[in-house]
Amino acid sequence: MVTASETNAVLPTADLQRLLDALSAKGYRVIGPMVREGSVVWETIRRVPDLPIGRRDQQEPGRYRVEQTGSSEIFGVVHGPQSLKPFVFAPREPLLQIERSKDGFTTSPILPEPDKVAIIGARACDLAGLAIQDRIFLNDTYRDPYYAARREGLFVIAVNCTRSLQTCFCASMDTGPRAKTGFDLALTEVDDRFLIEAGSEAGRDLLSGLSLPPASEDLAGEATRRIEACARNQVRQLDCSRLPHALYEAHEHPRWDEVAGRCLACTNCTMVCPTCFCHTVEETPDLSHQHSAHPRLWDSCFTQQHGYIHGKNIRPTIKDRYRMWLTHKLASWIDQFGTSGCVGCGRCITWCPVGIDLTEELPALLAPGVQPSIASQQMDNA
Amino acid sequence: MANPYVIHPATIVEKIQEAEDINTYRLQLVDEEARRQFRFKAGQFNMVYLFGVGEVAISIVSDPDGPEVLDHTIRTVGRVTKAIADLQPGETLGIRGPFGEGWPLEEAKGRHVVIVTGGLGCAPVVGAIEYIFRRRAQYGSIKILHGVKTPHDLLYRERFDHWRRAPDTEVLLTSDQPDKTWSYHIGVVTELFEHVTNDPAKSIVLMCGPEIMMRLGVPILLRQGIPATAVYVSLERHMECGIGLCGHCQMGPYFLCKDGPVMRYDRVERWLGRTGV
Numbered sequence: 160m161v162t163a164s165e166t167n168a169v170l171p172t173a174d175l176q177r178l179l180d181a182l183s184a185k186g187y188r189v190i191g192p193m194v195r196e197g198s199v200v201w202e203t204i205r206r207v208p209d210l211p212i213g214r215r216d217q218q219e220p221g222r223y224r225v226e227q228t229g230s231s232e233i234f235g236v237v238h239g240p241q242s243l244k245p246f247v248f249a250p251r252e253p254l255l256q257i258e259r260s261k262d263g264f265t266t267s268p269i270l271p272e273p274d275k276v277a278i279i280g281a282r283a284c285d286l287a288g289l290a291i292q293d294r295i296f297l298n299d300t301y302r303d304p305y306y307a308a309r310r311e312g313l314f315v316i317a318v319n320c321t322r323s324l325q326t327c328f329c330a331s332m333d334t335g336p337r338a339k340t341g342f343d344l345a346l347t348e349v350d351d352r353f354l355i356e357a358g359s360e361a362g363r364d365l366l367s368g369l370s371l372p373p374a375s376e377d378l379a380g381e382a383t384r385r386i387e388a389c390a391r392n393q394v395r396q397l398d399c400s401r402l403p404h405a406l407y408e409a410h411e412h413p414r415w416d417e418v419a420g421r422c423l424a425c426t427n428c429t430m431v432c433p434t435c436f437c438h439t440v441e442e443t444p445d446l447s448h449q450h451s452a453h454p455r456l457w458d459s460c461f462t463q464q465h466g467y468i469h470g471k472n473i474r475p476t477i478k479d480r481y482r483m484w485l486t487h488k489l490a491s492w493i494d495q496f497g498t499s500g501c502v503g504c505g506r507c508i509t510w511c512p513v514g515i516d517l518t519e520e521l522p523a524l525l526a527p528g529v530q531p532s533i534a535s536q537q538m539d540n541a
Numbered sequence: 542m543a544n545p546y547v548i549h550p551a552t553i554v555e556k557i558q559e560a561e562d563i564n565t566y567r568l569q570l571v572d573e574e575a576r577r578q579f580r581f582k583a584g585q586f587n588m589v590y591l592f593g594v595g596e597v598a599i600s601i602v603s604d605p606d607g608p609e610v611l612d613h614t615i616r617t618v619g620r621v622t623k624a625i626a627d628l629q630p631g632e633t634l635g636i637r638g639p640f641g642e643g644w645p646l647e648e649a650k651g652r653h654v655v656i657v658t659g660g661l662g663c664a665p666v667v668g669a670i671e672y673i674f675r676r677r678a679q680y681g682s683i684k685i686l687h688g689v690k691t692p693h694d695l696l697y698r699e700r701f702d703h704w705r706r707a708p709d710t711e712v713l714l715t716s717d718q719p720d721k722t723w724s725y726h727i728g729v730v731t732e733l734f735e736h737v738t739n740d741p742a743k744s745i746v747l748m749c750g751p752e753i754m755m756r757l758g759v760p761i762l763l764r765q766g767i768p769a770t771a772v773y774v775s776l777e778r779h780m781e782c783g784i785g786l787c788g789h790c791q792m793g794p795y796f797l798c799k800d801g802p803v804m805r806y807d808r809v810e811r812w813l814g815r816t817g818v
Contacts, residue, residue, distance in 0.1 A: 254546045257592065263550045263571060263633035264592050300799055301545050301784040407793070410815055437788030439781060440546075442595040451593060453546075458788070465789055466817075468779045469618040479817030487791065494794030 166357035168371035169378055172233055172348065175207045178316075178355075179279075181368055187277035187314055190246070192236055194225055199239030201246075204279065211236045218324040218505065220514030234280060234318045234348050237327070240510055242433030243285045246276060247309045248292060253452035254305065254440065269452070270308050277314040281342070283335030284327075284504035286317055288433025290341050294496050295436050305455070314361060317342035321349075321385040323393045326505030328518055331396035334502045336389045347382035354382040395508075395518045399499055403490030405525050410482070412528045418520055419478035421513050426459035428507035428515075429484065434492075434500045437465070460484050485517060485524075545784045548590045548635035549575045554610060556630050559696045562617040563661065564626065565602070567610050568634060579608050583668035584643030584775060584803045588783050589613055589625070590635030597621040598780035598798070600665035601639060605672055611636070614664040614696070640783035641802050644669040644747055645773055652745045652771075653681035655737050657758065659688045659730050659750025665775050665802070666749050667697060670704065681744075683710040684737060688730025688754070691718045731758040734765075741766030748806075749775040756814045759806055772806035774813075792818055 170178065182189050183205075191204035194211045204210060215235040217224045228235060253269045281289075296306035320327075320336035329335030338345045343362035347354040354374050357363040429435040439458040444451040458465060461480045466473035474480050492500030501517070508516045555567040568589075570576040586600040597619070603612035617626040625634070646669060654673060656666055673680050685704060689695050695714065705712040713733045715726035726733060731754065738744040744767050748755055755774050763769055778790035778797045785799030793812040795801060812818050 255548065257548070259592055263552070264635070265550070266548045266635070268544045268547055296786065299785060301786065303786060304544050403794075407811070410818075436786065439787065439789075440596070442590075442593060444593040448593055460788065466779060468777060469616070469622075473778065474817045476817070482817055483791075491791070491794040495796070 166363045166366055167374045167379065168355050168366060168369070169374040170346075170353040170355045170369070170371055172231070172351050172353060175233065175353070177369060179204065179207065181365055182277040182279075182314070185275070185365065187275045189277045189279060191279040192234075192239060194236075197225060198223060199225060199236050201239070201241055201278070207233070210234070210280070215322070216324065218326045218509040220326070220508050220516050221511055222514070223509050231351075232348065234346070235322070237320060237322065237324050238282055238285070238504065238506070240431045240506060242431070242504065242506070243278065243281055243289045243315070244292060244433050244435075246278065246313060247289065247306055248296065248436065248438075248457075249305070249309065249455075251454055251456045252305060253454045255451075255453040257451040257453055259449045268304070270304060273308070273312055275312045275314070277316060279316040279318070281315050281317045281338075282320055282504070283317065283338040284329045284502045285433055286315065286338050286341040287329075287332075287334035287502040288504070289315070291434045291496065291498055291500065291502070292436065294498070299496075315342045315344075317345040317358075319345055319347040319382070319386050320389050321347065323389050324505060324509075325394060326508045327393050327503065328395040328397055328505060329503035330390035330393050331398070332499065332501060332503035337386045347386065349378060349381050349385065352378060354378050395505065395516075397489075397501065397503065397518050397521060399489065399501075401525060402499070403493045406486055406490040406521075409524045410486075412524050414520070414523045414528065415478050415482050418515060419476065419481055421515055422461075422477050422481045423512060424461040424477045424480055425512060426461045427510045427512065429459040429461060430457065431506040431510045432488075433502055433504060433506070434488075435459070439464075460487070485520065489517075489521060545637070545782075548588075548596075548637050550633050551611070551636045553628055553630050553632050553634060556628070559614060560693065562626075563614060563696060564617075565612050565614045566625070566628075566634070567603075567612050568636060569610050570636065571633070576609060579611070579639075581605055581608060581611075581639035582643030583646060583672050584665055585639035585641050586665075586780070586783070586802065587611065587613065587636045587638030588640070588780075589615075590637070591621060591624055591628075592633075592635070594624040595621045596635075596637070596781070597625075598640075598783065600775075600802070602664045602667045603671075604668055604675070606675060614661070616661055637783060640798055642800065642804075644775075644803050645745070646672055649673070649745045649747075650676075650679045651681065652743050653738050653740055654683050655744055655746045655762075655767075656683070656685045657730060657746060657748040657750070657754070658686070659754045660690065660694055661696065662750030662754075662775070663687055663696065666747055667700065669747060674704070674707065677707075681709075681740075682738075683707075685710070685712045686715075686730055686733045686737070687713070688715045688717070688733075688750070690716065692716055692720055692723045730754060731761060734758060734761045737762065737765065738767065742768070744771060746772040747775075748772065752776070752813055755806075759810075769807040769810065770805060773803050774806055774809065775802045776804055776809065777802065
């Protein structure tokens with residue numbers, strides 16, 4: 160691993176197409192943020208104007224808007240609903256080809272086709288999420304061959320954040336706003352220039368091919384100042400210092416009832432989360448009942464079926480499921496994987512239709528509980 | 542590393558009806574190489590697959606010394622098990638496994654073994670009992686306490702009779718809804734816990750069944766001086782992948798398909814009985 164400071168350069172924003180072309184020349188399909196139906200999604204990027212130039216996203220609990228700014232800023236949009244997760248842990252993918260035969264069946268794995276994908280515009284929180292998913296799918300007791308195959312072809316160009324959303328709290332989670340590891344290249348947009356840094360051999364290789372002049376100390380300093388200001392401007396934070404135990408101890412806290420009264424169990428938070436990894440496998444034979452692709456799809460702990468076991472449900476109520484999700488994300492994840500399951504991206508806050516905010520819920524759950532009756536009265540009066 | 546999702550076809554060589562809605566399927570892997578390589582520990586489970594229907598986690602009840610034929614006792618209770626119930630010998634199921642942590646049978650050597658089971662919970666421990674009997678001299682006394690709701694729920698009746706006749710072995714059965722045919726104890730299994738062992742410090746407990754039995758029963762055993770670190774419980778949750786990745790089987794910080802299903806009591810004590818865990 161190369162440290163960022165070993166290789167850096169300056170790239171005028173007007174020359175960004177050179178980077179896209181260099182990636183294409185190396186056989187990468189370039190994916191970047193693109194405005195679609197009022198949101199920003201990952202799409203194939205061929206030309207710089209495909210990117211959301213002159214746009215900014217405004218995010219608040221339960222609210223997402225993409226606005227025109229009229230500026231020439233290229234990476235003004237921080238993020239859309241998708242993290243990097245769908246590129247490595249596919250929302251739906253076949254696992255096996257199962258063929259019925261006269262006296263039984265045969266199975267063979269369907270591994271993803273090798274695909275070189277370069278993603279431009281990943282944020283530090285997304286990289287932190289990717290690192291956590293790597294830990295789960297590649298470095299646990301079992302190695303997931305499907306994840307491994309997708310991960311191998313991935314080239315990541317991070318963009319350091321110089322603007323925080325209302326919903327961001329990566330600074331308090333120590334995952335951003337600067338991308339520290341896990342990227343091949345990192346860009347920091349400073350007016351009409353990018354500071355471009357290599358974070359891997361592949362990144363350094365690509366960067367040297369661009370023959371760019373080294374970045375001045377002034378540019379690097381200005382980039383750092385803007386990233387630091389971005390961290391200071393974050394209005395949300397999460398204090399995880401008492402976790403996991405304090406949340407384990409809060410299992411009977413009345414706040415769970417209160418938040419369950421607002422939660423719709425819609426699963427949005429788990430779908431947009433960069434780290435949620437629950438999945439299920441479907442057995443879906445074709446109409447001839449001769450072939451089955453045995454697909455794996457994302458699951459959510461908010462569904463009825465998640466806790467089902469022969470005739471009963473371990474988590475029948477929304478309270479049980481919200482508690483499962485938050486306790487897993489912030490507490491038991493630490494015991495399981497040595498890290499929080501939260502990277503501070505704020506997506507679960509934005510994309511929650513009723514704006515449930517875990518940075519509000521956690522402190523409330525760790526504070527001494529009030530009587531549920533009083534809490535509900537306060538709700539009624541609000 | 543081998544792809545942990547690959548399913549190996551297995552032929553039903555025998556189907557034994559244990560009760561109206563419970564059958565034991567004796568399965569043999571079709572692929573000779575897979576059959577030769579298959580090794581398991583008592584208490585581990587397989588994902589059993591039926592084409593077009595899906596998979597279900599089922600513990601292996603047969604003797605780990607004879608892994609050529611794998612016995613799975615299945616209660617007809619859900620979508621997959623209902624479809625499996627229609628199958629007959631000669632038909633094909635699939636197997637992925639074995640998965641999970643089994644019973645601590647090495648650690649149990651030299652100790653008195655107390656086995657406490659309730660209902661169909663006795664299935665995952667049957668292989669462990671067979672294993673111990675094959676190495677009888679290496680273990681102390683054996684006490685098997687088994688509770689059922691009704692006499693109708695008593696499976697493996699002839700095995701209990703067989704074990705009862707073995708030296709230095711005690712088998713106590715109880716039913717809390719007995720009928721006239723019931724000649725054993727009446728009540729719940731925890732009522733059999735008085736003096737389960739004369740030497741609690743040198744005893745080990747293997748427990749399997751409803752969680753309420755563990756929650757109410759284990760404290761009684763601990764009061765008799767059996768250390769919490771010598772009590773093992775086999776736990777059940779929704780298991781889909783068997784490899785700790787799909788997320789369904791969590792109990793607190795544990796993935797029961799990978800860290801369990803057999804867990805040392807002191808590790809799970811705080812999670813047992815918590816609602817929604």
